Amino acid sequence: MRNIDRTTEDGLCTSCGICAAVCPVSCICFERRNETYLPVINHDKCIQCGKCLRTCPGYAYTYDTKIEKEPLCFSVQAKDKKILKHASSGGVVTAMVRKLLRDGQYHTAFLVLDYDYENQLETKPICEEEILQRTQQSRYIPVSQEKAVRFILENPDKRVIFVGTGCAVHGLCNALKEAGRSREQVLILGLFCDQTMTYSIYEYLKRLKSWNSPVKALHFRDKRAGGWPGNIRMEFQNGTHVHLPANERMIVKAFCKQKRCLYCMDKLNVEADLSVGDNYTKKDDSAEGSSSLIVRTAAGQKSWEHCQDEFFMFHAEYSDIKSSQHLDKKFENQWMNNLVFADAHNGRQVEYGIPCDLKPSGATDCKVGRKDRERLKKQLRKQRLGESRSYGCIRRYRAIKLARMGLGKLLIGLHLYKKS
Numbered sequence: 171m172r173n174i175d176r177t178t179e180d181g182l183c184t185s186c187g188i189c190a191a192v193c194p195v196s197c198i199c200f201e202r203r204n205e206t207y208l209p210v211i212n213h214d215k216c217i218q219c220g221k222c223l224r225t226c227p228g229y230a231y232t233y234d235t236k237i238e239k240e241p242l243c244f245s246v247q248a249k250d251k252k253i254l255k256h257a258s259s260g261g262v263v264t265a266m267v268r269k270l271l272r273d274g275q276y277h278t279a280f281l282v283l284d285y286d287y288e289n290q291l292e293t294k295p296i297c298e299e300e301i302l303q304r305t306q307q308s309r310y311i312p313v314s315q316e317k318a319v320r321f322i323l324e325n326p327d328k329r330v331i332f333v334g335t336g337c338a339v340h341g342l343c344n345a346l347k348e349a350g351r352s353r354e355q356v357l358i359l360g361l362f363c364d365q366t367m368t369y370s371i372y373e374y375l376k377r378l379k380s381w382n383s384p385v386k387a388l389h390f391r392d393k394r395a396g397g398w399p400g401n402i403r404m405e406f407q408n409g410t411h412v413h414l415p416a417n418e419r420m421i422v423k424a425f426c427k428q429k430r431c432l433y434c435m436d437k438l439n440v441e442a443d444l445s446v447g448d449n450y451t452k453k454d455d456s457a458e459g460s461s462s463l464i465v466r467t468a469a470g471q472k473s474w475e476h477c478q479d480e481f482f483m484f485h486a487e488y489s490d491i492k493s494s495q496h497l498d499k500k501f502e503n504q505w506m507n508n509l510v511f512a513d514a515h516n517g518r519q520v521e522y523g524i525p526c527d528l529k530p531s532g533a534t535d536c537k538v539g540r541k542d543r544e545r546l547k548k549q550l551r552k553q554r555l556g557e558s559r560s561y562g563c564i565r566r567y568r569a570i571k572l573a574r575m576g577l578g579k580l581l582i583g584l585h586l587y588k589k590s
């Protein structure tokens with residue numbers, strides 16, 4: 171199979187949309203299936219060129235070992251209070267985009283607009299400053315970068331800012347390589363990424379209670395709901411809103427996880443020019459939120475130096491960022507998942523090699539054990555329940571988990587009381 175049917179059949183599509191952007195005969199469209207948007211090929215038109223599969227970041231991704239191992243790092247926070255208030259973290263992405271567009275350094279930036287999950291999320295070209303606020307915050311749902319990649323490929327003379335998770339960045343880099351293009355004209359702002367969820371998280375939250383009005387907007391993390399890192403905010407068509415604890419998302423996220431994320435090892439977005447995430451290092455952080463920033467390339471450094479007056483900034487250690495993002499544990503799970511996958515697919519892995527920010531030695535010799543197989547099976551079982559909209563099961567799981575957590579807290583309280 172020389173096209174992305176292989177990716178979708180193995181459930182490894184991240185819905186990045188990049189295959190559709192590179193297809194020379196435009197024969198790929200997207201359909202909503204299993205609570206996500208998946209590519210469908212019109213086989214009457216397909217010329218079997220293999221371009222989509224060569225570009226796809228879903229399958230057989232290989233890490234570039236030449237990437238900088240100890241990059242320059244900072245903890246940063248936007249000085250602009252309005253940007254900071256609406257940001258997920260320290261407002262790096264928005265404040266940088268604003269400064270770079272304002273000063274004519276870049277022609278446009280591709281960002282996600284608004285918080286409506288009824289249709290497929292996508293990045294769109296944003297040039298006006300006034301609407302930047304509506305792009306802020308993290309969407310923990312797959313975002314199509316089809317328009318962004320198509321624009322970049324069709325306009326080699328335009329300077330573009332691309333914002334995306336690790337897999338989307340790999341897809342863009344693959345597409346540029348395939349087109350024989352350098353990435354000189356593109357600034358890649360990479361988001362740290364632990365996972366994205368399918369649209370089942372939105373459908374689940376919609377059904378969590380009987381709301382008085384249809385949902386208009388969902389903010390996964392909003393500082394208006396309890397400060398940084400932010401709780402869930404749901405806005406309704408009748409003008410009302412509710413805030414839900416972030417735990418409502420965390421507790422069920424295993425059911426809503428994208429299957430591809432079970433194998434992903436690139437949490438810190440190693441191919442980006444600048445990688446950004448929440449500052450969980452507990453150093454130079456702030457109750458209003460701040461970001462960890464990794465400067466990975468010369469182009470990233472140049473843009474950062476152009477923008478740095480917009481921020482409060484402190485030097486940070488790469489090792490602190492890595493440990494605050496729990497990379498070691500992530501590596502162990504994800505790498506073993508890759509080996510279990512290879513075991514069941516004639517040695518074909520989802521990801522090959524190891525990103526520079528993870529342990530380089532020993533790991534490739536690991537042997538898959540029964541425990542590893544069982545763990546992945548359990549993760550996949552939960553993931554299938556989300557895909558098949560088994561919200562009743564998920565709610566029962568939530569109730570049990572909440573009861574257990576309540577009991578745990580009660581026992582700790584009793585223990586402390588007895589001790590005092």
Ligand SMILES: Cc1cc2nc3c(=O)[nH]c(=O)nc-3n(C[C@H](O)[C@H](O)[C@H](O)COP(=O)(O)OP(=O)(O)OC[C@H]3O[C@@H](n4cnc5c(N)ncnc54)[C@H](O)[C@@H]3O)c2cc1C
Nearest residue numbers: 257258259260261262263264282307308309363364447448
């Ligand atoms: C799916 C996902 C998982 C993440 N996981 C982690 C994590 O585990 N640890 C961590 O520290 N940080 C994580 N982050 C990053 C973090 O949540 C913030 O997005 C990041 O720190 C940037 O915040 P900011 O305040 O600079 O940006 P803001 O000013 O809030 O702007 C955010 C920008 O990102 C764009 N955007 C939002 N969601 C997406 C998306 N899915 N794809 C492409 N563009 C998008 C928006 O359009 C906006 O331009 C994750 C982000 C995402 C989207």
Ligand code: SF4
Nearest residue numbers: 183184187189226228
């Ligand atoms: S390129 Fe993206 S959307 Fe297309 S099959 Fe691969 S992961 Fe899915």
Ligand code: SF4
Nearest residue numbers: 193216217219220222
């Ligand atoms: S193989 Fe070529 S023509 Fe066929 S869907 Fe993929 S990119 Fe399009």
Ligand code: SF4
Nearest residue numbers: 336337363365431434
């Ligand atoms: S965890 Fe990896 S595969 Fe999943 S969305 Fe994030 S970068 Fe993409």
